[in-house]
Amino acid sequence: MERRATFRAPLLPWLLVLPQMLIVFVFFYWPTGEALHWAFTLEQPWGGGRQWVGWQNFIDIFGSGHYWNSVRVSLIYAFGTSGLAILIALTMALFIDREVKGSRGWRIALIWPYAIAAPAIGIIFRFVFDPRAGVLSVLNAIIPAAWDPLLNGTHAMLMLIFAGAWQLVAYNFVFFLAGLQSIPKPLTEAAAMDGAGPVRRMWDIQIPLLAPTFFFLVIINLTDSFTNSFGLVDVMTKGGPARATDIMVYKIYSDGFQGLDYSGAAAQSIILMLLVIGLTFFQFRFVERKMRYR
Template identity: 80%
Template sequence: MERRATFRTPLLPWLLVLPQLLIIFVFFYWPTGEAFVWAFTLEQPWGGGREWVGWQNFFEVFNSAHYWSSVKVSIVYAVGTSILAIGAALLLALFVDREVRGSRHWRVALIWPYAIAAPAIGMIFRFVFDARAGIFSVLNTISPNAWDPSLNGTHAMLMLILAGAWQLVAYNFVFFLAGLQSIPRALTEAAAMDGAGPMRRMRDIQVPLLAPTFFFLLVINLTDSFTNSFGLVDIMTAGGPARATDLMVYKIYADGFKGLDYSGAAAQSIVLMGLMVLLTFVQFRFVERKMHYR
């Protein structure tokens, strides 16, 4: 028998959802609508009206070498961060899932890092990887200028990828651990009785059954790397050196708030939003519907 909630007046349910609707409208739909308007107009930096220019802002964005360089480094960052974060989280979840002494305490400890804000993570990693006072400064005592993220773009990108991956490991760990605990224990116990060791059970039973979780986290990590990396970039590298870490989300901020190119920044934000919509479509269309086991 299906039970449905009933209200005495038809106005009550709308009043209950009104605060959430207002938050969504003010902080999502309104800014998105303004970005669409600015992307097709020439917005004056200090006000004074706007001029309709159609697709001109998009043409300028796609013809900019700096923008395509930003796209390239964003892809490198997203792929590197996702692979490293997913691999580390899967390894930790596989080891913590075993019922050994202290495993429950390790589970709680590995979840905590996700509660740390990105600017705080950026400050910590910036100090750790500092070429003069950080832990990695030992490399410069062995070989001069062996490590300097403030001058070497490759070093700066590596530092940023490690910080971004560390930020996402805890989030991925929760999903992998939940996926491991949903696997029937009868499967692993039967494999153990047949003589399969822990590594063999991980490789042939647990990891294949985690395929839906893996592909879900891959899309989520890629999306997060493209959109939520601003705090790390702003604190750690500010897009440098020489635009080596000028990710798409940071370039939007730099062009809009520093360069006062509101229209160009709005066009870039529309392109980034389209990329996120595409990744979300892939997730719902291919990952969640086709990756399942009976």
């Protein structure tokens, strides 16, 4: 028989959830409503209210070459970061899963990077990949200008992808390690008794059983790359050079707060929000329900 919590005072439950409801309303629903209103209006040049323009802001965005460049750059960054982070995290989890001396300490150490704020990570990697004093400055001493993320857009994107992947590795590692530890040990032990080596057991047993975790992390990593990469871009490249790292979330900031195009920035934020909602819907509709252990 299911027991349900009861309260003598009927207002007490509402008072308990009121702070959380206020936080959700003030920091989510209210800004979302304002962004929707801004996206379909146009601020007057010298103030004095807004003018309803309908879909004109979206038409201008989809007709802008700079916006489609930010979409292309965002896709490169998202898939590059997600792929690299998942590959590194899976490799580490497969090695750490083995009970060897000091493995517990390594597990804790590999989780710590996720607690570091994005601006701090950006500063660290900016110094690490500095063309004058970073780790690749030796290459520049041999071949001048072989590595210069300040002037080369491809180098800047690679530097940004490495920093973003490093930030996500710890998160992915936790889930992969939990997935590996949930695999029944008799399966791998039986395969070992049949003569299957570590690589064969990994490809035939462990990785197939990690499929639900893998697809879950793909969606989570892509969503994070589209929405939580502002700190890295702002500290490391500021969208440059020549818009080579001007991802969608940073373009919203630069157009709205630097270019003062609030209506256009609001319309871009609505498009980005719909993209994230689409990824979330895909995750719950297909990944969560279709991916099951067999």
